[in-house]
Amino acid sequence: MKHVLELKDLFKSYGKVQALRGVSFSMDHGVYALLGPNGSGKSTLMNVIAGLLKPTAGEMLFHGEPLGAKRTAFYKQFGYMPQYPAVYPSFSVLEFLQYVSVLKCLPDDGGKEIERLLERVELSEFKGRRISALSGGMKQRLSLCSAVLGDPELLILDEPTAGLDPMQRVALRRFVGELGERKTVLWATHIVSDVESIAKEIIFMKQGVATVQENSAEPLEERYLAFFGDLL
Amino acid sequence: MKLFAFEWKKLLRIGGLPKLCILLFALCFLFALAGEVHEPTDGEKQAYRDAYGGEIAYVIRLAENNKLDYAYTAGEDSYIVRYQEDLIRLYSDLKEQGVAPRAVNGWDAFFSLSADDLLLLLCAVLTGIALTMTERDHRTDTLLAVTPKGATVGSKKLLVFAAASLGYALLFPLCGMAGIALRYGLSSPFVPLCSVQEFLFCPYDLSIFSYLCLSVGVKAVTAFAVAVFCGWVASLSKSYLLSFFASACALAGGWAWGSSESALALVNPFALSETDVFLERYRSVSLLGFSVPLEAVAGVLLLLICIGLSLLFTLTGRSVTSRRFTALEKGVFCVFARGRKALRGRFPKKAPKRHSLFVTELNKQLVKSHLLVLCIAMLFFKGAYAYSTAPFRDPSEHLYLTVCENLAGELTEEKRLYIGEKLARSEQVIRDFEDLRAQFQSGKVSQEVYLAKRGEYETALEEQYVYSKLSLQCQRIDQAASRGQTAYLHYDTGWLALFEAEGDLLLYAFLLLFFCGSYAKEYADGFHRTAAVTPRGMKGIHNAKRLVALAAGSLFTALFFTSDLLLLHKAFPFCHPGFSAAGILDTALPLWGVLALLLLGRLLLGMGYALLVNRLSRLLGKPYLVLPLGLLAGLLFL
Numbered sequence: 001m002k003h004v005l006e007l008k009d010l011f012k013s014y015g016k017v018q019a020l021r022g023v024s025f026s027m028d029h030g031v032y033a034l035l036g037p038n039g040s041g042k043s044t045l046m047n048v049i050a051g052l053l054k055p056t057a058g059e060m061l062f063h064g065e066p067l068g069a070k071r072t073a074f075y076k077q078f079g080y081m082p083q084y085p086a087v088y089p090s091f092s093v094l095e096f097l098q099y100v101s102v103l104k105c106l107p108d109d110g111g112k113e114i115e116r117l118l119e120r121v122e123l124s125e126f127k128g129r130r131i132s133a134l135s136g137g138m139k140q141r142l143s144l145c146s147a148v149l150g151d152p153e154l155l156i157l158d159e160p161t162a163g164l165d166p167m168q169r170v171a172l173r174r175f176v177g178e179l180g181e182r183k184t185v186l187w188a189t190h191i192v193s194d195v196e197s198i199a200k201e202i203i204f205m206k207q208g209v210a211t212v213q214e215n216s217a218e219p220l221e222e223r224y225l226a227f228f229g230d231l232l
Numbered sequence: 233m234k235l236f237a238f239e240w241k242k243l244l245r246i247g248g249l250p251k252l253c254i255l256l257f258a259l260c261f262l263f264a265l266a267g268e269v270h271e272p273t274d275g276e277k278q279a280y281r282d283a284y285g286g287e288i289a290y291v292i293r294l295a296e297n298n299k300l301d302y303a304y305t306a307g308e309d310s311y312i313v314r315y316q317e318d319l320i321r322l323y324s325d326l327k328e329q330g331v332a333p334r335a336v337n338g339w340d341a342f343f344s345l346s347a348d349d350l351l352l353l354l355c356a357v358l359t360g361i362a363l364t365m366t367e368r369d370h371r372t373d374t375l376l377a378v379t380p381k382g383a384t385v386g387s388k389k390l391l392v393f394a395a396a397s398l399g400y401a402l403l404f405p406l407c408g409m410a411g412i413a414l415r416y417g418l419s420s421p422f423v424p425l426c427s428v429q430e431f432l433f434c435p436y437d438l439s440i441f442s443y444l445c446l447s448v449g450v451k452a453v454t455a456f457a458v459a460v461f462c463g464w465v466a467s468l469s470k471s472y473l474l475s476f477f478a479s480a481c482a483l484a485g486g487w488a489w490g491s492s493e494s495a496l497a498l499v500n501p502f503a504l505s506e507t508d509v510f511l512e513r514y515r516s517v518s519l520l521g522f523s524v525p526l527e528a529v530a531g532v533l534l535l536l537i538c539i540g541l542s543l544l545f546t547l548t549g550r551s552v553t554s555r556r557f558t559a560l561e562k563g564v565f566c567v568f569a570r571g572r573k574a575l576r577g578r579f580p581k582k583a584p585k586r587h588s589l590f591v592t593e594l595n596k597q598l599v600k601s602h603l604l605v606l607c608i609a610m611l612f613f614k615g616a617y618a619y620s621t622a623p624f625r626d627p628s629e630h631l632y633l634t635v636c637e638n639l640a641g642e643l644t645e646e647k648r649l650y651i652g653e654k655l656a657r658s659e660q661v662i663r664d665f666e667d668l669r670a671q672f673q674s675g676k677v678s679q680e681v682y683l684a685k686r687g688e689y690e691t692a693l694e695e696q697y698v699y700s701k702l703s704l705q706c707q708r709i710d711q712a713a714s715r716g717q718t719a720y721l722h723y724d725t726g727w728l729a730l731f732e733a734e735g736d737l738l739l740y741a742f743l744l745l746f747f748c749g750s751y752a753k754e755y756a757d758g759f760h761r762t763a764a765v766t767p768r769g770m771k772g773i774h775n776a777k778r779l780v781a782l783a784a785g786s787l788f789t790a791l792f793f794t795s796d797l798l799l800l801h802k803a804f805p806f807c808h809p810g811f812s813a814a815g816i817l818d819t820a821l822p823l824w825g826v827l828a829l830l831l832l833g834r835l836l837l838g839m840g841y842a843l844l845v846n847r848l849s850r851l852l853g854k855p856y857l858v859l860p861l862g863l864l865a866g867l868l869f870l
Contacts, residue, residue: 090245103379
């Protein structure tokens with residue numbers, strides 16, 4: 001069976017430091033939570049999947065095809081939301097999303113889709129406003145919009161709820177949960193409650209090693225403490 | 233085109249950059265309106281027009297003479313003979329076509345403007361760095377890296393550089409023209425270029441308008457090359473400091489290259505942005521013994537440089553990820569980091585010392601910000617630059633030194649007579665040889681006789697140089713005597729060069745780079761707010777930064793001045809420092825006293841400039857806003 005994304009024995013080292021040590025797992029439609037303390041290799045793993053870093057060894061397959069020279073085709077089906085909002089403060093909200101649409105080769109410069117997404121993340125009334133004038137939470141939602149734009153098959157979200165108020169966090173969780181029904185979402189976070197109810201599988205990262213567990217009825221916080229308890 | 237439009241928007245919305253460019257345009261206009269320009273009087277213009285035909289005829293005659301001389305010494309097929317043939321052909325064509333200057337107004341003043349070229353290059357540097365750094369500033373590298381068209385953004389940036397360069401190349405001359413038009417009025421540009429006195433020897437039949445179009449094109453391409461180079465360095469280093477430093481080095485290197493003796497020295501950003509130098513007279517380069525016009529060689533080289541840099545810029549943007557950028561930066565400084573680590577390992581850890589704010593600031597500005605590396609690099613650069621452009625004592629100057637040392641001391645009647653006789657004799661030999669050359673050309677004298685006299689003629693040229701300089705010294709000594717001051721004969725070339733030298737551009741560039749980011753870190757990290765609510769407030773930090781500016785300003789001024797002094801002394805020794813300076817300046821102080829005063833003045837200027845840049849940084853915060861204003865202030869200090 002061909003998975004949406006399959007990682008096989010990924011290694012990444014920075015000099016003598018090994019950030020990833022034989023990471024292997026596969027993802028299909030659904031939300032995958034990526035949990036781990038600081039320095040466990042989460043960001044490195046996401047950067048390697050996004051192509052921002054080259055793995056030292058290992059292989060990545062997208063729909064069974066190796067990800068190598070076919071990066072451009074892959075990026076047409078890929079959305080990435082970095083930890084800090086990657087936006088141009090001098091652009092207006094609408095201008096920025098149109099720019100991302102052009103970068104993503106979307107027809108009609110995003111057109112209706114931008115309107116729909118802005119409505120979904122409650123930014124419609126701010127579409128003419130300069131990004132520099134937006135609050136941190138608004139920028140975060142805009143960054144999510146730019147990642148989701150073009151309806152990508154694989155979405156990587158790095159701490160997407162940082163800076164959001166409780167209501168917005170719930171709304172975002174619901175939005176990502178809906179996306180997960182037909183897309184593959186990898187959600188990296190420190191806040192276990194964000195992913196507890198929507199994650200299909202939990203990927204625990206510890207010292208560069210990934211351990212995948214099915215989500216279960218057992219409280220995630222307890223499982224988290226059980227897994228990382230020795231680090232406390 | 234859509235991505236190009238977005239890139240253009242990014243450029244126009246970079247904080248402060250458009251306003252800064254408007255300010256620079258306004259400055260260019262003001263320079264033209266009130267700055268120092270040369271507009272000849274009506275009488276001078278008439279005299280110039282009357283003399284034009286004679287001047288061209290003289291050039292043709294001179295080229296014919298030279299051709300004859302070189303044909304015997306270098307051979308008929310040599311480059312130098314071909315060059316003379318080119319001269320004869322080009323200027324004879326001009327003469328036959330009846331090209332002659334017309335009455336013009338304002339154009340002489342316009343072409344004597346030079347500030348606009350510097351401002352143009354400055355805009356190109358700022359554009360290249362600021363637009364490339366936008367992605368780093370807003371952490372959008374990742375956005376471009378993970379989108380299908382993100383890799384093409386680099387090529388769109390190149391288009392923006394090209395459009396902006398063309399805009400700058402058009403607007404700066406227009407601002408200059410507007411200022412001159414208001415000041416003197418501007419006549420029609422559809423007259424021969426030779427109507428402008430600077431282009432007396434322009435070898436081509438061009439109108440002022442055609443030249444302006446050509447000049448805008450060349451300036452635009454040069455500005456584009458500079459912008460792409462700066463953008464390339466910025467995309468590699470992802471650091472404002474390294475980008476501005478590399479750009480300053482490249483431009484200073486170009487300038488140094490421009491001051492060298494080579495014909496290709498004119499292929500540097502400063503000369504290319506001026507463009508006047510290419511058409512003020514005919515210049516050519518020897519390619520396999522053939523004489524090729526310099527403007528053609530420069531054009532081809534410039535295009536090749538543009539293509540090469542554009543390729544580098546595009547490839548760098550496509551292939552390098554953000555992680556590698558920081559690795560490069562780390563690579564530059566890792567040697568120091570290792571050294572520091574090794575040193576720390578050798579000595580046992582001491583209890584942390586409490587430093588004064590001055591020491592902390594010095595440490596912060598010099599060591600922690602890695603400016604120490606730049607300091608060392610800049611000092612090396614200064615040394616290399618000073619060494620490569622060090623004055624050279626040619627045989628005539630060597631003879632002058634020997635004669636001066638023999639005659640040094642009080643100017644007696646005997647010495648005065650000796651100098652006068654020697655000068656008259658050498659001038660007579662030169663005149664005789666000119667007559668002999670005329671006879672040789674008309675076939676009255678044989679080649680052997682002509683060549684035999686040539687050695688004597690060359691010796692006379694050297695002697696004329698020496699004794700005319702001594703004669704000038706005698707005049708200055710007489711003037712000093714009339715003021716009641718005693719002056720002496722001595723070897724004065726070094727002293728004259730020292731006292732007449734302008735400020736050190738490199739020093740001011742260095743101080744500007746050093747202090748332009750004094751407050752950038754505080755503002756960027758919001759530390760100024762934290763410091764403001766401490767008992768000592770920002771006042772203590774301001775004082776410490778000012779003290780650092782004074783200390784570093786004086787130290788670097790002293791270092792730069794000393795290096796110049798040593799190199800000058802090596803070429804033109806500073807003899808008899810105890811003699812009165814009355815023969816050079818209007819003062820009875822000894823020469824060493826004037827030297828001490830000069831050093832003091834330079835130190836004060838250096839410290840003042842460092843303080844000014846420090847203040848600008850406090851007011852404006854961002855280094856790219858401080859740099860242009862600091863540069864303009866630096867020109868005033870020079």
